[in-house]
């Protein structure tokens with residue numbers, strides 16, 4: 001039988017429970033994927049942890065997913081997700097890589113120094129909005145910044161509703177502002193460039209050295225995956241944290257909704273342009289250009305919006321094209337094989 005209070009500590013919600021039939025409630029057990037390794041998945045459930053080997057008939061599964069297992073611990077089915085992070089798989093021409101599922105909050109970490117870059121933050125926000133996850137902007141290294149307000153003012157201009165927190169990741173009294181998102185089975189993913197202090201922050205919140213600082217790398221350019229095991233770690237506060245070391249090179253794919261909602265100010269303006277297909281380049285009646293001229297919209301923001309939209313469209317199209325090409329090639333090889341078999345038989 002299911003012990004739902006125990007499962008809720010692992011992030012179980014009514015969204016998942018509603019998917020179970022009466023029969024499944026009696027005969028299957030729910031497990032959460034807490035880590036992903038080359039050979040399989042580490043699962044956690046009411047009766048403890050279990051290693052599930054990857055099987056041929058399984059769908060694509062990622063850290064954070066909820067699975068139903070049969071009594072003999074074999075895979076039964078994957079439950080529908082509340083949210084899903086994915087990106088174009090580094091080094092692969094064909095695949096989308098799943099990063100994490102069923103995440104509640106994304107801490108977008110950027111340090112209050114050289115790393116601060118509005119364009120990059122908009123890119124991360126697009127990914128997080130597409131995944132259907134709540135973003136929290138975490139500005140790290142507060143202790144080495146003399147004037148954080150300069151940065152905060154710029155961020156507020158992106159979207160006045162953004163949740164922004166400033167922390168010194170090395171100091172628990174400072175990171176406590178993030179505790180409300182890290183309790184009671186809530187799942188938090190950390191994203192941000194290398195060296196901004198994600199692992200340091202996660203360790204301080206965990207009150208232990210659970211997450212490796214520095215170190216773990218994934219070679220994006222050549223697609224070599226060194227240490228790609230991703231793991232959800234439960235901390236004493238009750239939340240489950242996922243550090244993502246391999247997110248340095250982040251190309252958007254299938255992300256139109258995410259980009260649009262990140263730039264909803266421009267979206268609203270676009271609807272007021274005289275022409276539906278307005279390019280916002282000196283076309284008559286362009287509301288976007290008018291907003292720029294009135295100083296209400298930064299030209300940088302428009303350029304980044306257009307760039308991210310193009311990038312995700314190009315990646316989505318090229319993935320679709322490559323998949324189609326792969327399919328037609330496979331079909332061609334199969335036909336050649338069948339023909340040659342027929343010929344041999346007739347000889």
Ligand SMILES: Nc1nc2c(ncn2[C@@H]2O[C@H](COP(=O)(O)OP(=O)(O)OP(=O)(O)O)[C@@H](O)[C@H]2O)c(=O)[nH]1
Nearest residue numbers: 140141168169170194195196197198199200213214
């Ligand atoms: N002064 C100061 N240093 C920090 C802070 N947060 C992290 N650091 C330092 O910054 C360096 C990088 O921190 P990490 O936590 O490894 O960064 P990361 O984002 O996890 O990096 P990757 O694992 O490469 O993605 C370490 O030397 C930390 O000690 C902070 O708030 N203040």
Ligand SMILES: [Zn+2]
Nearest residue numbers: 273278280286
């Ligand atoms: Zn326009």
